[in-house]
Amino acid sequence: MIEIIAISGSLRAASTNSALLAALAANAPDDCSVQVYDGLGRLPIFNPDDEGERTPPEAARLIEMITRADGVIVSCPEYAHGVPGGMKNALDWLVSRDAAVGKPAMLVHASPRSLYARAALAEIMRTMSFAMYEETLEIALLGKKLGEVEAILAENANRQAMRDAVQGFARFIRANIASSS
Numbered sequence: 001m002i003e004i005i006a007i008s009g010s011l012r013a014a015s016t017n018s019a020l021l022a023a024l025a026a027n028a029p030d031d032c033s034v035q036v037y038d039g040l041g042r043l044p045i046f047n048p049d050d051e052g053e054r055t056p057p058e059a060a061r062l063i064e065m066i067t068r069a070d071g072v073i074v075s076c077p078e079y080a081h082g083v084p085g086g087m088k089n090a091l092d093w094l095v096s097r098d099a100a101v102g103k104p105a106m107l108v109h110a111s112p113r114s115l116y117a118r119a120a121l122a123e124i125m126r127t128m129s130f131a132m133y134e135e136t137l138e139i140a141l142l143g144k145k146l147g148e149v150e151a152i153l154a155e156n157a158n159r160q161a162m163r164d165a166v167q168g169f170a171r172f173i174r175a176n177i178a179s180s181s
């Protein structure tokens with residue numbers, strides 16, 4: 001079983017990025033489990049003085065989840081041509097540890113427009129030594145209301161695309177495990 005943690009960069013209750021990740025989890029192939037991380041809004045602002053024994057519980061939970069996972073999927077909005085603070089903050093808690101090093105990661109997109117954030121996120125995660133999977137999945141949900149979002153994510157073609165995307169990422173993870181053992 002391949003175990004994947006999915007992180008949405010949006011805290012909005014009606015977030016399209018969170019909806020995309022929930023749908024990815026629901027449509028994952030049988031040999032993959034996708035668990036959506038729910039603690040982004042509870043993470044204290046990163047402070048290097050609070051590492052080691054002073055690591056706050058929610059940050060320790062995130063670090064532990066990423067350490068144990070076989071891979072990470074991120075879906076993140078763009079704010080002012082950048083990565084939202086909450087998402088960057090979560091990543092900052094992982095910088096000076098082993099959790100991200102060599103960890104397979106995939107970006108998926110709920111907006112066709114978030115080109116600056118995509119590039120920034122890829123650069124940040126590469127710098128942190130995540131093993132970035134080059135394929136991505138984009139399902140355009142920008143500006144859609146919750147009902148419309150659900151309808152789009154329930155379309156057969158999109159369900160298949162989500163299954164294929166997770167399957168492709170799982171293959172990348174397995175190849176990564178094989179080459180590092």
Ligand SMILES: Cc1cc2nc3c(=O)[nH]c(=O)nc-3n(C[C@H](O)[C@H](O)[C@H](O)COP(=O)(O)O)c2cc1C
Nearest residue numbers: 010012015016017077078079080081111113114142
């Ligand atoms: C404060 C703020 C700034 C934004 N800046 C941008 C931007 O620079 N570029 C862009 O494409 N969209 C921008 N957007 C739109 C969001 O990226 C877009 O609504 C996204 O789909 C929201 O994701 P969510 O539904 O998961 O919350 C911004 C939205 C907010 C709230």
